[in-house]
Amino acid sequence: MLLAGKGHHVRLWAREPEIVNSIQKHKKNSVYLSDLTLPENITSSGELGEVIRGSGLVVFATPSHTIRSMAEKVRPLLEGNERIVSVAKGIEMDTFLTMSQVLTEVLDGVIEEDHIGVLSGPSHAEEVSRGMPTTVVASSTSRNTAVFIQQTFMTPQFRVYINRDIVGVEVSGAVKNILAIAAGIADGADLGDNAKAALITRGLTEIRRLGITLGASQDTFSGLTGIGDLIVTCTSQHSRNRNVGYRIGKGEKLDDIITSMDMVAEGVKTTKSVYEWSRILNVTMPITEKVYQVLFEDVSPQDAVYELMTREPKEEVIF
Numbered sequence: 001m002l003l004a005g006k007g008h009h010v011r012l013w014a015r016e017p018e019i020v021n022s023i024q025k026h027k028k029n030s031v032y033l034s035d036l037t038l039p040e041n042i043t044s045s046g047e048l049g050e051v052i053r054g055s056g057l058v059v060f061a062t063p064s065h066t067i068r069s070m071a072e073k074v075r076p077l078l079e080g081n082e083r084i085v086s087v088a089k090g091i092e093m094d095t096f097l098t099m100s101q102v103l104t105e106v107l108d109g110v111i112e113e114d115h116i117g118v119l120s121g122p123s124h125a126e127e128v129s130r131g132m133p134t135t136v137v138a139s140s141t142s143r144n145t146a147v148f149i150q151q152t153f154m155t156p157q158f159r160v161y162i163n164r165d166i167v168g169v170e171v172s173g174a175v176k177n178i179l180a181i182a183a184g185i186a187d188g189a190d191l192g193d194n195a196k197a198a199l200i201t202r203g204l205t206e207i208r209r210l211g212i213t214l215g216a217s218q219d220t221f222s223g224l225t226g227i228g229d230l231i232v233t234c235t236s237q238h239s240r241n242r243n244v245g246y247r248i249g250k251g252e253k254l255d256d257i258i259t260s261m262d263m264v265a266e267g268v269k270t271t272k273s274v275y276e277w278s279r280i281l282n283v284t285m286p287i288t289e290k291v292y293q294v295l296f297e298d299v300s301p302q303d304a305v306y307e308l309m310t311r312e313p314k315e316e317v318i319f
């Protein structure tokens with residue numbers, strides 16, 4: 001919607017034939033944004049070749065665990081001069097790579113690393129697609145590519161800053177989903193506003209610890225992709241991750257929740273990858289550890305909270 005509004009011809013690939021058909025015939029995404037009419041310059045196809053060939057910019061916008069397989073399919077269709085942007089938020093299982101790192105690895109030999117970037121920050125699609133004011137961050141190892149992304153996406157409703165700390169930007173965007181699950185659990189279990197503020201604040205400390213261990217810059221965590229995205233995802237009615245947590249807090253089982261959803265809550269997989277990664281790196285992430293135990297080891301939210309609250313007394317250390 002954003003890019004089409006700026007006059008670009010947007011070719012949307014989707015794996016669901018019903019979405020492709022509904023966009024082709026009725027200019028509606030019948031599954032995900034059914035109440036919006038899409039402009040004429042958004043077209044859709046189920047054939048990747050029709051969508052990719054001749055593009056100046058390729059945006060990867062599928063869930064993070066699918067970025068590697070999507071990039072493998074896209075690779076032979078690229079000419080080599082395209083710019084690549086990821087909007088996916090996650091850390092790959094087993095490799096612990098960020099999404100731009102996955103793209104750099106898979107597209108190596110076809111696309112230069114400095115043509116790859118990310119767009120991230122507090123940006124629920126339900127609001128962006130309706131032109132509601134949103135601010136995000138463009139990042140890349142190349143300043144030129146970050147500026148290209150900024151100029152391509154920026155509108156009076158969608159303000160794009162540049163941050164060259166791509167590691168900090170991507171780690172923040174991925175890990176905040178784990179904390180949104182925690183915040184949702186707290187809401188579902190009626191733990192109150194104090195608990196939520198504590199989860200957001202101490203959660204940011206966990207993001208910062210992991211990010212700085214990986215070489216990120218301290219400042220990024222005070223920015224839009226750090227505290228900004230953490231706030232929106234922990235508090236928004238639109239957040240899938242918060243919603244998964246909320247239902248767990250109300251007593252539902254994870255498998256039942258996932259089966260009932262037609263969208264992906266990235267934080268579930270990211271909890272696994274980041275929990276394992278933090279243990280390998282020896283980074284202390286107690287909230288992440290408890291979310292892992294609640295999701296995958298049948299620990300009750302009440303026991304998890306008790307264990308968090310009765311950790312040994314400490315000084316408030318921000319890093």
Ligand SMILES: NC(=O)C1=CN([C@@H]2O[C@H](COP(=O)(O)OP(=O)(O)OC[C@H]3O[C@@H](n4cnc5c(N)ncnc54)[C@H](O)[C@@H]3O)[C@@H](O)[C@H]2O)C=CC1
Nearest residue numbers: 015061062063064066087088089123124125126263264266
């Ligand atoms: N929805 C939002 O407000 C925002 C989402 N993001 C990120 O963007 C990425 C995509 O998010 P959403 O669009 O909300 O996800 P979604 O769950 O709505 O799925 C997007 C599309 O990906 C397709 N998909 C799922 N599995 C696939 C596979 N194996 N191969 C190919 N396509 C597949 C789905 O069918 C759907 O058409 C995620 O990483 C998310 O964290 C970032 C900012 C905001």
Ligand SMILES: O=C(CO)COP(=O)(O)O
Nearest residue numbers: 121122123124239240241
């Ligand atoms: O990243 C998002 C908002 O910035 C979307 O969060 P959810 O995936 O929890 O809906």
